Amino acid sequence: MTEVVLAAVLGFLFAVGTFLVLRRDVVRVVWGVSIISQAANVYLITMSSLGGAAVPFVSAGGADAPATVDPLVQALVLTAIVIGFGTTAFALVLTYRTYEEHGTIDMLELADGTEEAETNGAVATDGGADE
């Protein structure tokens, strides 16, 4: 039963994410991307056959270990969350920087600016986001 519900939730999340990625507003696109990556995480969790088994923590000494769900996928998801966190933060800062440079965060208006900015990009250096 859990799997069916999760499958429906996953379908919904991927749909919402895809919808947002296709919007014109860059902030929405970033939200969409982060929803898609969260959906991928939820998907990973469902791979551990959630059959009502216990959380994968063993009491001190490891005695009397109950049947647990697969702990590996949880480790994977943790890693993926950390990575997703970093990239989302970067994408948001980049969006802000784009807004500063172009005065817009509309994808179509950004694309329209291509011709006028075709000057090899002036070498104006400054930090931007560097983490």
Add this chain to the structure above:
Amino acid sequence: MSPPVAVIAPLLVVLFTAILTAVAHRSLRVQRALSVLGGVAYLGAVAYLFARVKAEGTLVYQLADWRAPYGVTIVADDLSVFMLAFGSFVGVAALAFAVVYVDEVGQRVSFHPLYHFMLVGVTGSFLTGDIFNLFVWFEVMLMSSYVLVVFYSGAEHTRAALQYVVLNLVGSALMLVAIGGLYATVGTLNMADMARRLADPAAFGITTLAPVLGLSVVLFVVFALKAGIVPFHWWVPAAYRAAPAPVSAALAGVVKKVGIYAIIRLYFTVFAPADLGELALPGFSGSGPLAYFGPVLLVMAIASILLGGVAAVNRDDIDDLLAYSSVGQVGFIVLPLALAAFGIVAGVDAPAPYGDVAGVSGLAVLGVTAALVYSLNHGLAKSALFLASGAIYDATGTSRLDRLGGLAERAPVLSGGFFVAAIGLVGIPPLIGFFGKFLVFDAAAVAGSELALGGALAGAILTITYVTRAWNRGFWGTPTEVVDATRTNRTQVAVVVVLAIAVVGVGVAFDPVLEAAIEGAAAALDTQGYVDAVNPDTTTSATSGGGHA
């Protein structure tokens, strides 16, 4: 027994270089020195690993002393070290260029740590034996490259980077989905263990392999995106133009090759033995992922060659031309891979020395060898060209062909380097490019595929056209105003010349290179050898892990 440190030595050296340059961010002088020294030490570590692998065969390192398939395994085999060897050379050459090219403020901001972290990701991707770990190294590499692409953070750069970042984030999510699905289907993340289980699913209690085909397609899309194969190529020109020249050189010369490596490793080593039953798709025959992969990749490769070549012909900007050219050249790299897939499915043999490798189709060995040699050629030549373009931009303030002209007169050495790398791309003997193209044509001929032959021929002609055009407009003729005032930087020119010499030298002394490439191809196709080396034995007691209670 202490594990072979040689395997992780390159990884550790470049990781610590990255960290130490970050720690030393207050002094540019120290940071530069650390960066360059670290680069040299990295080359040394790679050379040592290369020698060790050639002498002793595949080396395996179990991180944290957790045995495969439980822990993360680092594997250095002939394929990995081949890619790593030229990748590190190109990477460090571009770094040396960057030291004199990127301005001081830029270098102080964070160029060195980011660049080295990108190399960390590349090195890790080449060496890892675990599919989730591959994802993590990809992310390390990509995160650094995101920032490097937007390094100048101007209008043009932010737009290109936004596209690049969003696209790759979606790609990463897809990769995660594919990895999760594979884990659910096969029950392991270790590549060797996965190959073993795919070859004999019944022995491991795997009921169905049906999802593997779809998941492998998703993975392939992700790798094709990284490698910039048509139809996943459209981020390439904007990103390459936005990035500083040494970064473009590293992206085209090294990072792209990671996508190629992942395709070779996963498709030919891991997925190849899987029997998925007869494909129920019109136009495909055969029973493995390769049967699907071959025709699809063939179409994509030819589309890349033609589209990249045609688009490169009428570009007015050298960087633009090089970016589209690299779309086309990647087509040349994956074309023989498609033929190799045909070779395995149909069991086509090839003459010696490719047919001498026991147990696999000779065409497959020939195809993968061609892909490796072409990767080497493209890695050296294209990075030399990007760096030359950077040096020209630095000296003249433009990279537009209509404003350049007569460079050969004003900057003869730089122009010479550009010329050698360019004809390396075209494939004039005795340069490495000739052997690359020759092997691609050879594979097409052995496969008897007129389509591949025709595509490659058309691509070769297109390459000659755009290279000639760039040379005629940019380098011959009377010097224009901007060119007249040219002052090139000696170090920049020296790096270009070193890479150009490598293009010549590797071609002149081609025998050992070919031997290494054939060994690499044989390693890629030898699934059993890979499994035996890693030895993911689950039958003995659970873990031999260190102190874990």
Add this chain to the structure above:
Amino acid sequence: MTKRRYGDDTTVIARTATRIVSPIIFVTAIALLLQGHNLPGGGFIAGVLTAAGFALIYIIFGIDYVQETLLHRDVEPAFGLPRPALAADYRAMFALGLLVAAGAGVVAMFFADTGFAFLGQHDWLYDVKPLFKFHFASAFAFDLGVYLVVVGGLLAIVSVVGAE
């Protein structure tokens, strides 16, 4: 020099709540860090919590409060942009954390207990009778590095973006 008051633009409720909540946040973060090697917790989550605590203080009292009254530092321009001096310190912290985490992995290569393996792990249980048992895991060194990386990285982002 007139004495500046910080956080005048926030409500008294927010300021008081922050005074009470932030010590709890930091203690919880440290507890999570210390138990990370065998219970839920660890460097990342502790780091995020610490960064969240600092972010709260920045929002309520402003970054200048931390910088000037707690650390006696001035806001100095870097690369022509007015950036809090703390941003540079956070970057140093980030780099140091990386060094600690990677260093912990390398140190393990020199001890038999960890199988001479990079990132190898070992743990020691000291029985300090009759008071308590002290459990030390080498994984803690790695966790500490991760903690520094996360706190440094996040606060650097917050302070740089917040300054713009």
